Amino acid sequence: MKRVINFWSLLGFISVAVFLASEIAAAGAAVVWSISSLFGLGMVPTIVLGTLVGVPSLYGLVKATVMAFQAETDPENN
Numbered sequence: 240m241k242r243v244i245n246f247w248s249l250l251g252f253i254s255v256a257v258f259l260a261s262e263i264a265a266a267g268a269a270v271v272w273s274i275s276s277l278f279g280l281g282m283v284p285t286i287v288l289g290t291l292v293g294v295p296s297l298y299g300l301v302k303a304t305v306m307a308f309q310a311e312t313d314p315e316n317n
Contacts, residue, residue: 242312242313243312243313243314243317244312248317252307252308252312255310256303256307256308259304259307260300260304263299263300263303267292267296271285271288271289274288275288
């Protein structure tokens with residue numbers, strides 16, 4: 240089946256992607272901030288922790304964005 244790509248489906252996809260990106264970024268930042276504060280980490284360990292949390296968060300963001308595109312352009316949903 241052919242995907243439905245029009246202004247409204249793309250607007251819905253972009254809206255979902257921006258919302259999920261802000262939620263994932265806020266959750267990742269909260270995790271890094273709380274662990275760093277709890278253990279009193281310095282700058283370098285906090286950056287390492289941010290990288291360890293950021294890479295899986297970025298992967299989750301990409302997967303969620305792909306799923307949002309598939310859902311918003313699916314012909315059965317329009």
